[in-house]
Amino acid sequence: MTVRERLMYIAKNRYARRIPLTSRLKAVLRAYLHERGVIDNDNLFISVENKILGARSIQDRLRQYGNLTGVNNEVTVSPNAFRRTFCRLKVEAGTNIFVSQRLTGHQSLEILRRYVEIYGKDLEEAIEKGFEGL
Structure with a gap:
């Protein structure tokens, strides 16, 4: 590029x-x-x-559209929520963690790790998936 x-x-x-x-x-x-x-x-x-x-205008507009469409009833609608979702989906898709760090501009892997924190539901699914077909 x-x-x-x-x-x-x-x-x-x-x-x-x-x-x-x-x-x-x-x-x-x-x-x-x-x-x-x-x-x-x-x-x-x-x-x-x-x-x-400005940044505040964009945040307000996103919140407004989230409320208007009802999406805010299910998930948070904000630039930061979009960034967290992007990070998590990239990691789940198998993107190299260093590439993800560079794409998101995180200064450290620790901060990126917080963005893609593994939740209890993910752990349960991983355990269940490991026992499929047994």
Whole structure:
């Protein structure tokens, strides 16, 4: 992947890092930019007033949509919940733990471990799976 095919991302700790721009993400961003239209603003995500969407605005919007759709009744809807889910699904899919650490920008494996904490239900399923066919 070339440098041009990466996005620059400023994390909450204010460190800049590059994240891969996958083919799927590229297609979604193109569709978004087409829908948004040409504007006099270099920021990717903006309000209808052509103002920057801040972190709090995005959190509030996600919470609002979670409540509107009823998803909040089942799971937490927040950027951090999405990040935890991403981490956990990557680990469950067998992604190399160091690749997961790099993708998520965690400074240490200990922090990543907290994100993908193994729950009692997972342990029960692993035990039951080990006894299938016996």
